[in-house]
Amino acid sequence: MLQDEAVFLAGYDARAYDGPSVTVDLVLMSVVDGAPAALLTRRDEQPHAGKWALPGGFVAVDEDLDAAARRILAYKAHMDGAYVEQLYTFGGVGRDPRMRVISVAYFALLPADRFSAALEADPALTLARISATNCNPAEVTGMKGALPLAFDHADILGVAMQRLRGKIDYSPLAFALLPERFTLRALQDVHEAILGQSLNKSAFRRRMLDRGWLEATGERETGASFRPAELFRFRPINAKV
Amino acid sequence: MLQDEAVFLAGYDARAYDGPSVTVDLVLMSVVDGAPAALLTRRDEQPHAGKWALPGGFVAVDEDLDAAARRILAYKAHMDGAYVEQLYTFGGVGRDPRMRVISVAYFALLPADRFSAALEADPALTLARISATNCNPAEVTGMKGALPLAFDHADILGVAMQRLRGKIDYSPLAFALLPERFTLRALQDVHEAILGQSLNKSAFRRRMLDRGWLEATGERETGASFRPAELFRFRPINAKV
């Protein structure tokens, strides 16, 4: 921050010198129609009015950081129970032109159906498709073309995708993106969407079944006009998340 | 800056409430005598007087988060140029009994010689050995037995070791713990100290040489009473840190 700019702000609020404010920003992610997606809210006010931002909010002085993330998940995104993990803390001085804000980013993973339900429940939310192939900076497109992102939220989205790609093949993150019962094909689709590349089918099945995370239900999918696949369930034994 | 954006800033009340304070805590790590170690400072004041803490400090309102980490590295640990990476943000309400403090933890990696130099330069610092095998919670011992840790710094140390263990075999982190020239044996010693287990020698050599990170210098170590090993140098080509 420039010196005269600091003096300018100090004239309006002396407490600006107390220290940085802390917010939590949430990257709500899912895989929709074979592509990674995130939920964004449209900014009505300055700065960055009209641009799209991650749901977020200030951390209260008597509130755990994780609790703040869950509160924002429930209040601004109308959902709870999602898998939530702290992502990274963004603390550049110029992130927000109003004042100094340090933002602790979290990402939350949701199955596509709950994702859609949240979209319908809140018209202020929109779905942004994230290009998995070219992810730095994150290119997001909505229903009507590209979505300009507010603040450094494109960076945050990029780091979230990066983390997801790095962890998905050795952690059970993918199960948070699927319904309770799913086929091996659906599981592979999620992996391929996150990684942005197709995977070998035999090797993928072997790997997943050998890992011990899957429990066969004995049931099979319905509605397909071909041989139905068996439905599996996530068995969180020896789970390392 | 847009016209209406400037108008908006002029009337903005920077802070409507008092929020949490933000500090940066530094986990200064190295491998000393075949064991992972960290630098701690002794607390003189309450709370936790007499216990040992990570070097840390408040983040100024006009200071980048990363800059704060580098400042603390320079002022409290008397060193610079180390490899520094953000670790995790600890935001529990009861962390500090005095007031609400959210701490962004960083870890810094240093070769053992610079580690020792910092120890000699500042008598307030002490070296804590970290048991790599049983790392949760981190057990640290100094020269005279166990070191009780202040606040939640044992947790932070544990997360730092966990991160280091998780990243060392697929990232060039180990080179930040070695001098500029080193033997393959020294590199393996560092890996084994971090992982807390011995590694297969042939496989380790093959893996490291195939990875393309090592540049042979043609020189050999001196002072050994047996066949001297070749000295290698880290070649940061295609480096992913």
Add this chain to the structure above:
DNA sequence: TTGACATATATCCATGACGGACATAAGTAA
């Protein structure tokens, strides 16, 4: 000068994970 010694370096092989091809199974639809 020479040989013992300790470690570095190179070679070889068994094992297991993986990519990929192929055959078979099991549903729907005509």
Add this chain to the structure above:
DNA sequence: TTACTTATGTCCGTCATGGATATATGTCAA
């Protein structure tokens, strides 16, 4: 009943790894 499509299981070549073994190369002592 047959065509069709995908699921599921089997087989094999390739490659990374663990591990053993052989050779190379320095110091040190006799």
